[in-house]
Amino acid sequence: MRSHTTRLPAVFIGPGLLVLAVLALVPTVFAIAISLQDRELGQADTGWVWFSNYVQLFSDRRFLNSVRVSLVWEVLTVSATMALAVLMGTLMHRCATPRWRQVLSMLFIVPVLLPRVSAAFVWKFAFHPLFGLITWPYKAITGEPLDLFADPVLALLTVAFVDVWQWGLFFGVIVLKLLETLPPQPFEAARLDHAKTWEVYAYVALPMLKAPLISLAFVKMVESLRAFDLIYVMTRGGPGISTETLDMYAFSQGFIESGRISYASSMAVLMMVASTVAFTYIWKWTKPS
Amino acid sequence: MKKLAIGTLLARLALIAAGLSALVPVLWTFLNSFKNRVDIVSAVPKFFFTPTLDNYLYVLNREAVAAGLVNSIVVAGAAVIIGAVLGLPAAYALARYPLRWGNDIQFFVLSMRFLPPVAVAIPLMVIWLQLELYDSRTALIATYTLLTLSTVIWLAIPAFKAVPKEVEEAGRVDGYGPYAIFFRIALPIAARSLVGAIAFGFVLVWNEFLIALMLTTSEAKTLPIVASELSQLGRDVPWGILNASVILLSLPPLLMVGVLSGFLNAAFKRKREAE
Amino acid sequence: MNPVASLSPEPKMSAIRCHHLIKRYGETQVVHAFDLDVADNEFVVFLGPSGCGKSTILRMLAGLEDISGGDLHIGGQRVNDLPPQERGIAMVFQNYALYPHMTVRDNIAFGLKRLKVPKAEIDSRIKEVSDTLGLERYLQRKPTELSGGQQQRVAIARAMIKTPKVFLFDEPLSNLDAKLRNHMRIEIAKLHQTLKTTTVYVTHDQHEAMTLADRIVLLRDGRIEQVGTPQEIFERPRSAFVAGFIGTPPMNLMEMAVHGLDGGQCELRGGGGSVRVDARRFALEGRARVTLGVRPAHLHLDTTRANGEGFAGEVQLIEYLGNEVLVSVGQGGEEIAVLLPSAAGPRLGEPLRFVADAQQVHLFDVATGASLLRPDAVLH
Numbered sequence: 001m002r003s004h005t006t007r008l009p010a011v012f013i014g015p016g017l018l019v020l021a022v023l024a025l026v027p028t029v030f031a032i033a034i035s036l037q038d039r040e041l042g043q044a045d046t047g048w049v050w051f052s053n054y055v056q057l058f059s060d061r062r063f064l065n066s067v068r069v070s071l072v073w074e075v076l077t078v079s080a081t082m083a084l085a086v087l088m089g090t091l092m093h094r095c096a097t098p099r100w101r102q103v104l105s106m107l108f109i110v111p112v113l114l115p116r117v118s119a120a121f122v123w124k125f126a127f128h129p130l131f132g133l134i135t136w137p138y139k140a141i142t143g144e145p146l147d148l149f150a151d152p153v154l155a156l157l158t159v160a161f162v163d164v165w166q167w168g169l170f171f172g173v174i175v176l177k178l179l180e181t182l183p184p185q186p187f188e189a190a191r192l193d194h195a196k197t198w199e200v201y202a203y204v205a206l207p208m209l210k211a212p213l214i215s216l217a218f219v220k221m222v223e224s225l226r227a228f229d230l231i232y233v234m235t236r237g238g239p240g241i242s243t244e245t246l247d248m249y250a251f252s253q254g255f256i257e258s259g260r261i262s263y264a265s266s267m268a269v270l271m272m273v274a275s276t277v278a279f280t281y282i283w284k285w286t287k288p289s
Numbered sequence: 290m291k292k293l294a295i296g297t298l299l300a301r302l303a304l305i306a307a308g309l310s311a312l313v314p315v316l317w318t319f320l321n322s323f324k325n326r327v328d329i330v331s332a333v334p335k336f337f338f339t340p341t342l343d344n345y346l347y348v349l350n351r352e353a354v355a356a357g358l359v360n361s362i363v364v365a366g367a368a369v370i371i372g373a374v375l376g377l378p379a380a381y382a383l384a385r386y387p388l389r390w391g392n393d394i395q396f397f398v399l400s401m402r403f404l405p406p407v408a409v410a411i412p413l414m415v416i417w418l419q420l421e422l423y424d425s426r427t428a429l430i431a432t433y434t435l436l437t438l439s440t441v442i443w444l445a446i447p448a449f450k451a452v453p454k455e456v457e458e459a460g461r462v463d464g465y466g467p468y469a470i471f472f473r474i475a476l477p478i479a480a481r482s483l484v485g486a487i488a489f490g491f492v493l494v495w496n497e498f499l500i501a502l503m504l505t506t507s508e509a510k511t512l513p514i515v516a517s518e519l520s521q522l523g524r525d526v527p528w529g530i531l532n533a534s535v536i537l538l539s540l541p542p543l544l545m546v547g548v549l550s551g552f553l554n555a556a557f558k559r560k561r562e563a564e
Numbered sequence: 565m566n567p568v569a570s571l572s573p574e575p576k577m578s579a580i581r582c583h584h585l586i587k588r589y590g591e592t593q594v595v596h597a598f599d600l601d602v603a604d605n606e607f608v609v610f611l612g613p614s615g616c617g618k619s620t621i622l623r624m625l626a627g628l629e630d631i632s633g634g635d636l637h638i639g640g641q642r643v644n645d646l647p648p649q650e651r652g653i654a655m656v657f658q659n660y661a662l663y664p665h666m667t668v669r670d671n672i673a674f675g676l677k678r679l680k681v682p683k684a685e686i687d688s689r690i691k692e693v694s695d696t697l698g699l700e701r702y703l704q705r706k707p708t709e710l711s712g713g714q715q716q717r718v719a720i721a722r723a724m725i726k727t728p729k730v731f732l733f734d735e736p737l738s739n740l741d742a743k744l745r746n747h748m749r750i751e752i753a754k755l756h757q758t759l760k761t762t763t764v765y766v767t768h769d770q771h772e773a774m775t776l777a778d779r780i781v782l783l784r785d786g787r788i789e790q791v792g793t794p795q796e797i798f799e800r801p802r803s804a805f806v807a808g809f810i811g812t813p814p815m816n817l818m819e820m821a822v823h824g825l826d827g828g829q830c831e832l833r834g835g836g837g838s839v840r841v842d843a844r845r846f847a848l849e850g851r852a853r854v855t856l857g858v859r860p861a862h863l864h865l866d867t868t869r870a871n872g873e874g875f876a877g878e879v880q881l882i883e884y885l886g887n888e889v890l891v892s893v894g895q896g897g898e899e900i901a902v903l904l905p906s907a908a909g910p911r912l913g914e915p916l917r918f919v920a921d922a923q924q925v926h927l928f929d930v931a932t933g934a935s936l937l938r939p940d941a942v943l944h
Contacts, residue, residue: 008467009386012378016438017394019375023435024401030412039415088307095300104304106550107311113542113549114315115496117513121535122314125321125528133317169311177557197296225405229498233517247407247499254411255503261415268408279403283396455661458628459722463675464649477665 028272035266041259053266063267065241066249072156073245077163077224082217084168089175090201105173112170116229123162124234149235152242159234159243163227171216178209218282225275246271315539322533344533348519354534357515360426364511365494367430372437373487380445381471385457395446401439409435410503417504426509432500437490444489447556448482449475485552492542492549512538579604579639580625580730580762586633587620587786595620595786598634602764607756609773610766612783613809618766619734621783625764626655626732639729649678654723655732658739660715662707662722669703672721693721696755713744720752724759733765737772749775770810774798782806804933807857807926813890816863816900819930820856822848832856832927836895837875839920845941846927854936857926860890860903866917874919875900879910891916 035053039046057063088108092101111119126134129145138146148158182205190200206213228247231237237244237252244252246267254264323340348354383391413432417423452475460470476483501511516534519527580602587595595617602608610618623629625636627648636643643651654675662671669690676686694700697717707715716736723731733752737745753776756763767773773780774794782789782797790802801807807815820834830843832854839856848854866874877895884906891902893916902918910916927936 006467008471009382009388012382012471013388013394016375016379016442019434020398020401020438023431023438024404027409027412027416030416031408034412034415088304091300091304095297096304100304104308105553106546107308109546109550109553110311110315110543113492113546114539115498115513115542117496117498117517118535118539121516121531122318125532126314126317133314165310169307172307173553177553181557222402226499228407229513232498232502247405250407250411251499251503254414261411265411268405268411271405272408275403275405276400279400283399453659453661455657455659456663459655459657459661459663460674461628462626462648462653462655463722463726464647464678469678474663478663480665 031265031268031272034262035269037262039262039265041254041261046262049262053263054270056263057266057270062241062244062249066244066246069156069242069244070246073160073227074221074224076156076160077167077227078217078220080160080164081168081171081220082213084164085171085175085216086206086213088169088172089179090205092172092176093179094197094201101176105176108169108173111166114166116166116226117233119162119166120230120233123158123165127158150239152239155235155239156243159227159230162230162234163224167220167223171220174216175209175213178212179205182208218279221282222275222279225271318532319536322529322536324529324532326527326529341529344529345537347527347530348533348537353510353515353518354512354537357510357512358537360429360509361495361512364426364429364433364509365491367426368433368437368494369487369491371430371434372441372490375434376438376441377445377476377483378471380442381449381475383442384446384449385475395442398439398442401435402443406497406499407503410500413500414503423504424506424508428504429501429509429511432504433494433497436494436497440490440493441486444486445479445483448479448486451482452478482552482555485548485555488545488548488552492545495542579637580764581637582621582625582634583636584634585621585624585631585636587617587624587629588632593632593786595624595632598786598788600781600788600791602762605760605762607763607765607776607778609777609780610764610783611768611770611773611780611809612789613768615785616783617786618768618781618783620786622732622734622764622766625730626653627651649675652729653732654726654728654730655734656716656719656723656736658735660707660719660739662715662718664707667704667706668699668710668718671707671718672725675722675726689725693725696724696758697721697751712740713748716740716748717751720755724755727761729762731761731763731765733763735766735768737767737769745772752776770812774810782809800935800937801857801926802935804855804857804928804935807928807935811859813860813901813903815857815859815926817855817857817928818898818900819853821853822851831873835875835898835900836877838873839922839925840873841922841925841927845938846936847938848927848936851929851936853930855928855930855933857928858920858924860901862921862924863900863902863918864921865904865908866919874917876915876917879912879914879916882910882912893918 036048036050037046038049038053092104096104114122126132127148129135129139129147135146135148138144148154186204186208187200190204195203225247227245228251231243231245231248232251235243237248241249250264250267250271253267254261320336322344323342324338325341325343328338382388383395388394409432413428414423417425417428422428456478457470457474460474465473496513497511498513498517501509501514505511505514516531516538519531519534580600582598582600585595585598586593598621600608610622612618620629624631625638627643627646631644638651638653648655662668663674666674672690672693673686676689681689690703691700694703697720699714699717699721702710702714702718707718710718716739719736736752737748740748749772752765756776765772765776777794779791779793780797781791784805790797790806792800797806797810801810804817808817818835820832820839823831823833826843828843829840830846830848832839832841834856839858846854863875875893875895877893877898877900879891880894880899881892883890883892887906888903889906889908889910891904891910893900893902902916904910928934929936
């Protein structure tokens with residue numbers, strides 16, 4: 001409590017907030033406006049077509065496919081990441097000495113620091129049918145090159161693998177740190193009750209971490225939306241359109257294929273609305289205060 | 290007892306495998322960047338070869354790469370600096386002064402991170418084109434400031450909240466005004482965490498790809514874009530050069546491993562002390 | 565008032581005057597019409613259970629909390645709207661609140677630097693203060709390298725160096741272990757003897773209060789229960805709450821029925837026994853029931869009478885205190901604590917008879933808890 005009302009909050013928050021508001025709201029407003037027109041890049045004149053872009057979207061098979069791919073991607077990467085994170089975190093907590101924990105913690109941060117592009121390259125090369133380090137054993141044994149990127153399902157799984165590699169190991173470090181903040185007494189009490197080790201973790205430790213784990217899943221959900229970089233470099237959305245997520249499709253419509261910026265913008269607006277609604281709802285749910 | 294040992298052994302193996310998986314791909318790429326193309330495209334992966342610096346020389350000599358490097362440094366650096374200068378005071382005010390709209394402002398800041406990049410890039414493309422700022426560093430800096438500002442505020446608020454309130458009150462009793470308390474007390478005490486937050490913002494922007502891809506064509510291309518383009522040089526992919534450019538691209542963020550590791554540790558130490 | 569002037573050793577007006585101070589948080593009122601006059605050089609202790617408002621009032625004195633209503637004067641000047649540095653106060657916090665990123669020396673000097681006191685004078689004052697508190701060897705260390713007691717001394721040094729009109733202490737010893745607490749308590753007492761600065765000291769520990777205070781202000785739920793010297797509060801508690809709060813082991817309080825009120829003597833029955841009191845000392849008219857208060861030390865073994873006055877019961881718990889034992893005697897649900905010399909050697913389950921020293925008992929109103937002792941009654 002202050003005995004004088006100081007203007008510090010206004011002075012400190014004002015400029016930053018102003019910049020943020022402008023940088024955020026202007027594009028949003030523009031995106032909505034553009035989506036209601038029929039702009040194309042390179043063409044000067046535009047007209048107002050109101051909601052016809054949106055209507056068109058829902059009969060666009062490729063759009064519906066990209067929605068499906070995005071949803072599959074979200075579910076796949078978030079669940080796999082959390083599973084890997086919990087596994088790594090508990091393994092480190094249970095079976096690694098403090099020195100090892102430090103070493104592993106540092107190692108596990110490396111993948112997430114890499115630019116998505118780098119990670120994509122590194123693994124694209126490792127999985128290369130002809131020269132890849134990982135595919136070599138398969139080739140050596142069967143004599144056939146293994147092209148993971150030729151099969152639609154495998155391609156998606158491979159790209160997902162890289163995403164989970166980046167984030168799951170990093171989250172594993174966070175889970176370890178979370179476990180370290182827990183008081184030891186409940187663990188000891190459970191052991192005295194003859195609980196097996198995995199039971200102690202499953203029934204005591206993880207439920208105590210429910211809130212931060214949900215927050216982590218939340219963060220991953222947001223990050224999974226940014227998988228464009230990975231997909232662009234590794235598969236460009238292929239084979240065919242089996243790895244074309246929503247943002248890839250929007251990008252290709254607005255940028256590469258026809259410069260149909262209004263059509264792409266309508267997709268962008270839908271993404272904005274959907275993610276804002278979903279995340280607001282989830283955020284309010286995780287923070288009941 | 291024996292059963293326990295096997296479980297632990299398996300667990301340790303799994304951990305080592307995971308640790309290797311984190312390191313080996315990057316090391317392999319690093320190795321490859323010193324190989325001649327011949328050694329890379331061999332059917333059997335080669336571990337022994339005559340190293341060459343040609344790849345790096347090629348990469349660093351190319352104007353596009355040098356330009357990309359400079360662009361990345363300038364753009365990321367500027368965005369981070371603006372984000373810190375505007376964001377740190379804002380985070381402090383939000384952390385320390387209960388405001389009627391404090392919570393809503395925080396949510397607004399956090400929601401910036403919900404926006405899918407493509408959703409932001411498409412309208413910005415049109416805007417910058419109209420303002421004739423397309424493909425300029427200014428446009429990128431302005432766009433990235435959105436990212437850095439929201440990240441810095443989001444991560445700095447808990448860092449400032451961790452500064453003991455009583456120490457700030459002691460400063461008030463010692464006669465210092467609110468601004469002085471921010472600069473001379475809160476900022477130094479929270480410094481380690483704040484550096485981590487800023488480093489995180491830097492890594493975020495340095496690695497950013499999609500927005501740069503859509504907002505640049507030649508002048509202001511950042512390093513990730515340049516690196517990805519090197520893979521499109523015709524049918525004969527220059528693998529060695531590619532690997533070299535990937536390593537170059539990844540160096541700055543990797544150098545931050547230490548800082549970010551420390552930041553994580555500090556953040557959890559705080560949590561532990563709070564319990 | 566010019567802050568620099570307060571640094572010079574002139575005779576100061578240090579009286580504190582609180583007039584109807586009120587504190588509200590939104591709709592909730594936490595401090596009600598607090599009135600207090602603190603005299604020059606006086607050591608006043610705010611005592612009370614958690615949540616009674618003592619820290620809130622202290623922070624209002626310091627200027628760290630807004631005053632919702634009423635007037636506050638320090639040194640004859642109205643300070644309601646003045647920031648802490650202009651009130652001439654210095655504060656020692658419970659958690660020491662040292663600046664962790666500065667050396668001990670800088671911690672102590674921080675407040676002075678702002679006032680642009682010349683370096684030579686800062687140095688000499690630091691030397692003076694650190695000599696008094698034994699901190700010479702620690703001046704270049706950081707707070708995290710010091711023990712709790714040393715940190716507390718640095719906090720005190722930081723306050724002392726500003727030669728304020730008023731010292732404010734907010735539960736400064738709560739974080740120390742028992743032995744250190746004793747030691748620091750004595751140091752603070754000696755410091756007050758030397759400096760004679762007006763001091764307001766907040767604590768929940770009645771031992772600290774009783775040993776340090778010139779006067780104690782006992783607070784409950786934002787209201788003053790009683791103000792007085794330690795002796796006054798101990799011997800003449802104004803309410804059952806005060807009586808039960810002050811004194812270790814705590815006073816026994818039990819409800820009694822009033823019988824045989826005939827001008828001179830009066831018999832009170834209850835708690836498994838009876839007491840005869842001098843009715844002229846208390847305001848007993850028209851009362852059927854009262855609350856009796858008697859300290860464990862004022863209950864004595866009854867070896868003479870088998871019937872008549874006194875209490876009887878079975879020994880249910882014995883706490884060995886060294887020279888004495890605290891015996892909990894029970895009779896039909898009620899338990900009474902009796903302090904006996906160890907030599908009396910009571911045993912568990914043993915029946916015990918004891919009487920109350922009639923001159924030392926207190927009577928309180930059953931509903932309000934107010935003391936029924938007449939103001940003119942004589943105490944021994």
